[in-house]
Amino acid sequence: MDVVWFLVLSAFIFVIGAAGVIVRRDPLVILLCLELMLNAGNLALIAFARMHGGQAGQVFALIVMVVAACEVVIGLGIIVAMYRNRLRIDVDEMTELRG
Amino acid sequence: MSATDYGWLVLAFPLAGMLVTSFGWRVLPGRLPGWIASAAIGLAFLAAIGALVQIQDLPADQRSLVDSAWTYAATADLRVDMAILVDPLAVFMCLVVSGVSFLIHVYSVAYMGGDRGYARYFAYLNYFVFSMLLLVLAANFVILIIGWAFVGAASYLLISFWYRRATATYAGIKAFVMNVIGDVGLVIATFLLLNETGTVNFRQVFERAPDAFASNDVTLVFACLLILVGAFAKSAQLPLHTWLPDAMEGPTPVSALIHAATMVTAGVYLIARTHPLFELAPTAADISAIIGTATLLFAATVALVVTDLKRIIAYSTISQIGYMVLGVSVAAYGAGLFHLMTHAFFKALLFMGAGSVIGAMSGIQNIDRMGGFRRAMPFTFITFTCGALALAAFPLTSGFFSKDEILAFTINRGGGYWVLAIVGYVAAALTGFYAFRMVFRVFYGDPVPEARELEEGHLAHHDPANPMTGEAEDTDVGFPGPEHVIAERSRPMKAAMGPLALLALVAGAVQIPGVSDVIENFLEPTFEDSRFRDTAPTEGSEVIGLVVGGLISVAAIAVAFTVYVRRRGISLEWRDRFPAVHRFLEHKWYFDELYDAVFVRPAATAGSFGRRVVETDFVQGFIVGGATGVVRVGTSFARAIQTGFLRGYALLLLLGLAALALYFLIASS
Numbered sequence: 001m002d003v004v005w006f007l008v009l010s011a012f013i014f015v016i017g018a019a020g021v022i023v024r025r026d027p028l029v030i031l032l033c034l035e036l037m038l039n040a041g042n043l044a045l046i047a048f049a050r051m052h053g054g055q056a057g058q059v060f061a062l063i064v065m066v067v068a069a070c071e072v073v074i075g076l077g078i079i080v081a082m083y084r085n086r087l088r089i090d091v092d093e094m095t096e097l098r099g
Numbered sequence: 100m101s102a103t104d105y106g107w108l109v110l111a112f113p114l115a116g117m118l119v120t121s122f123g124w125r126v127l128p129g130r131l132p133g134w135i136a137s138a139a140i141g142l143a144f145l146a147a148i149g150a151l152v153q154i155q156d157l158p159a160d161q162r163s164l165v166d167s168a169w170t171y172a173a174t175a176d177l178r179v180d181m182a183i184l185v186d187p188l189a190v191f192m193c194l195v196v197s198g199v200s201f202l203i204h205v206y207s208v209a210y211m212g213g214d215r216g217y218a219r220y221f222a223y224l225n226y227f228v229f230s231m232l233l234l235v236l237a238a239n240f241v242i243l244i245i246g247w248a249f250v251g252a253a254s255y256l257l258i259s260f261w262y263r264r265a266t267a268t269y270a271g272i273k274a275f276v277m278n279v280i281g282d283v284g285l286v287i288a289t290f291l292l293l294n295e296t297g298t299v300n301f302r303q304v305f306e307r308a309p310d311a312f313a314s315n316d317v318t319l320v321f322a323c324l325l326i327l328v329g330a331f332a333k334s335a336q337l338p339l340h341t342w343l344p345d346a347m348e349g350p351t352p353v354s355a356l357i358h359a360a361t362m363v364t365a366g367v368y369l370i371a372r373t374h375p376l377f378e379l380a381p382t383a384a385d386i387s388a389i390i391g392t393a394t395l396l397f398a399a400t401v402a403l404v405v406t407d408l409k410r411i412i413a414y415s416t417i418s419q420i421g422y423m424v425l426g427v428s429v430a431a432y433g434a435g436l437f438h439l440m441t442h443a444f445f446k447a448l449l450f451m452g453a454g455s456v457i458g459a460m461s462g463i464q465n466i467d468r469m470g471g472f473r474r475a476m477p478f479t480f481i482t483f484t485c486g487a488l489a490l491a492a493f494p495l496t497s498g499f500f501s502k503d504e505i506l507a508f509t510i511n512r513g514g515g516y517w518v519l520a521i522v523g524y525v526a527a528a529l530t531g532f533y534a535f536r537m538v539f540r541v542f543y544g545d546p547v548p549e550a551r552e553l554e555e556g557h558l559a560h561h562d563p564a565n566p567m568t569g570e571a572e573d574t575d576v577g578f579p580g581p582e583h584v585i586a587e588r589s590r591p592m593k594a595a596m597g598p599l600a601l602l603a604l605v606a607g608a609v610q611i612p613g614v615s616d617v618i619e620n621f622l623e624p625t626f627e628d629s630r631f632r633d634t635a636p637t638e639g640s641e642v643i644g645l646v647v648g649g650l651i652s653v654a655a656i657a658v659a660f661t662v663y664v665r666r667r668g669i670s671l672e673w674r675d676r677f678p679a680v681h682r683f684l685e686h687k688w689y690f691d692e693l694y695d696a697v698f699v700r701p702a703a704t705a706g707s708f709g710r711r712v713v714e715t716d717f718v719q720g721f722i723v724g725g726a727t728g729v730v731r732v733g734t735s736f737a738r739a740i741q742t743g744f745l746r747g748y749a750l751l752l753l754l755g756l757a758a759l760a761l762y763f764l765i766a767s768s
Contacts, residue, residue, distance in 0.1 A: 021749045030745075095743030 006047035014040035025090050031075045038068045103166035105150035106185040112143040117225035124218030133208035136221035140204050144197040162624040165238045184238035188625040192235035199360045199443045200228045206595035207352040210584050227253035240289040240299040251278035258349040270345035277342040281332025288325035305375040323383030334366025334420045337394045347409040355450030359416045360443040367423040388428035392519045395421025399529035404684040407464045408453050430631035431508030433619035438501035445489035445603035451596050452483030458585040461561040471546030475553035480542045485600040487538045491531035494649035500607035507644035511636035531655025539663035612641035
């Protein structure tokens with residue numbers, strides 16, 4: 001199969017994830033969408049690795065997975081902290097960084 | 100041990116005493132800190148005697164020893180040693196300082212007994228004695244300045260010893276500021292001398308001065324005048340005298356020790372020590388003599404009208420130091436230092452007696468409230484009278500010989516010095532009058548209630564109040580303690596006052612014209628380079644001077660007796676007849692008011708102008724406000740982007756990435 005199909009699928013998933021991050025207000029869903037974006041990237045990496053016949057892209061994808069796991073831990077931690085402080089689970093409520 | 104070893108010991112004992120009392124205040128019980136401090140000074144006195152014995156064993160021309168412990172500072176061409184100079188003058192000063200200090204320490208053991216700051220007091224007192232001994236033993240100007248500044252600091256600490264009393268802390272600040280003016284003068288003088296002679300060591304400066312300076316060289320005169328600024332600030336001479344009367348806010352033994360017997364004579368010592376310079380700069384010496392004379396007259400007139408017992412003695416101190424300054428300025432070094440010694444005895448004694456009376460009055464210091472203590476306090480009465488007799492230069496007392504020797508010397512210089520001597524005799528009459536004004540008003544007349552209670556065997560008690568302002572005292576820091584202390588009931592106080600009374604009466608015997616010449620002979624090696632050695636008055640003229648002085652003294656005491664005992668009330672008549680004179684004297688010749696108008700008021704105006712205009716408008720408004728304004732305007736755009744909405748940031752990030760990707764796509768195709 002041509003690598004282009006993989007890339008199109010990857011781009012499609014990435015855009016779905018990005019759109020989700022931007023439009024949704026529930027932090028849990030935003031985290032899910034971030035995972036989508038990361039995995040879209042992984043797909044592209046593996047596709048290119050396959051195309052070039054090297055292992056570098058695959059190793060890189062593995063590292064991205066580790067990073068994704070870390071990011072989820074932190075993201076869920078933030079959500080739990082919001083819940084503990086009885087805040088509404090809504091990213092638009094968290095605007096303390098306004099200049 | 101050599102004389103310099105004893106010199107180091109003289110310094111070591113008070114330092115050790117200070118360290119023990121200041122670090123051990125928590126564990127040392129009761130009056131132990133006082134006894135430790137007294138023992139330290141007593142040992143220092145013994146060490147000074149050791150130095151005296153050692154130095155007398157040496158041939159007369161080798162009695163000036165320098166010993167260096169370590170190099171204090173060394174730069175390009177300058178080496179300053181931590182060195183002491185042991186010569187007859189230094190030993191003489193050490194003996195006077197440590198001897199009188201020892202008695203005052205013993206007196207304080209009882210007098211300060213009820214004070215909560217007991218150990219603190221003795222730590223300060225030992226620190227003072229150490230500083231003073233460092234000052235007189237210093238072998239170069241740098242160590243002298245260190246001792247000089249230490250002494251000023253000790254004086255500050257002890258004046259504001261009762262730190263809850265607002266007037267005491269103000270007085271401490273005033274004394275410190277005045278003293279620092281003197282320090283600055285001394286530092287600049289040292290710099291000028293270093294610049295011209297290339298050294299700060301006393302002996303080398305004095306050796307090189309005749310080559311470096313012509314007689315009355317402008318630089319040298321200027322340096323001498325700056326030395327005088329230092330000396331006058333410490334010795335409370337015009338126009339830097341205003342701190343001394345206020346310094347009476349400190350505990351009475353402090354007034355006796357620092358502000359009468361020792362520290363304030365440092366200026367006299369300094370002039371005597373630097374006499375080779377002053378003899379090269381006769382203009383400066385003449386100015387010094389004139390100021391000394393003006394001071395002795397000024398202070399004697401003010402002492403006539405002041406009603407605070409301690410302040411009367413304070414003004415008499417200023418006046419007597421005026422005599423000493425006059426003495427050392429007209430090259431009567433032996434006479435000036437002789438008067439320094441006798442004055443230390445009788446003035447310390449007068450203050451101790453005043454302390455006893457104030458104890459009996461339960462803190463009241465106004466002589467208008469006192470009277471008739473003669474029967475209630477016989478011991479205080481007798482010793483105080485001994486001190487007053489010596490102060491008034493009553494014939495055959497110590498002050499009689501010392502004061503008249505200065506005046507005889509002054510007359511002998513001839514010319515314009517005659518005027519100074521006549522002023523000195525006028526002030527001597529005033530001295531006799533005010534000395535016995537104290538005696539007659541405090542001890543004669545009808546007994547006041549406090550005296551009558553004392554005769555019945557119990558001490559009067561008033562609520563503690565500030566003697567100056569009358570406001571209630573914060574007794575939390577100790578003063579005035581639960582018990583009052585009077586000499587009649589306290590053995591240490593008697594033990595201190597007894598010997599001083601004896602010395603005040605008989606110490607003049609060491610130097611009677613035609614009979615003995617102990618002081619003059621002892622100090623001879625230090626002053627043998629004086630150009631005026633041959634101008635010493637003949638014995639005949641000194642005896643004439645003594646007769647005149649004695650007559651003046653007796654007459655003045657008789658007048659005081661008439662005014663205050665035989666025809667009481669006549670002084671009030673005088674006061675009402677010459678209200679202008681009385682007001683002038685009562686305001687101390689308006690010196691405080693003058694300084695207020697010339698220095699304090701303009702400085703306060705400039706300060707408030709700075710606070711109102713410079714600080715608020717310029718610093719806050721322009722510099723601080725301007726800088727923050729620029730930043731505020733410059734960042735307004737950046738702040739506008741920072742909405743705080745997470746999704747907004749994500750969108751911007753994506754748009755940026757997309758733009759970047761687009762750019763690379765276009766660029767690569």
